[in-house]
Amino acid sequence: MSSTTAAERMRRYRRRRRQGLQSVRLELHVTDIDDLIRLGLLKEDERENPELVQSAVQGLVYRASEGRDMVGE
Numbered sequence: 818m819s820s821t822t823a824a825e826r827m828r829r830y831r832r833r834r835r836q837g838l839q840s841v842r843l844e845l846h847v848t849d850i851d852d853l854i855r856l857g858l859l860k861e862d863e864r865e866n867p868e869l870v871q872s873a874v875q876g877l878v879y880r881a882s883e884g885r886d887m888v889g890e
Contacts, residue, residue, distance in 0.1 A: 853877065
């Protein structure tokens with residue numbers, strides 16, 4: 818059982834929502850992680866670190882949104 822109370826978790830959730838953040842759970846196949854490495858968003862020795870994989874996926878999302886902004890110009 819987590820030491821974090823339900824009320825604390827709800828406060829964090831509401832704070833993230835006010836900041837415009839939304840959490841999603843995402844399953845990645847090993848080939849998806851290979852692609853993140855190939856794109857230079859992740860290093861080979863980082864593939865087992867969930868926080869670094871998360872950061873790499875965020876980098877991919879930011880890269881895609883920058884491309885979308887360029888198309889609209």
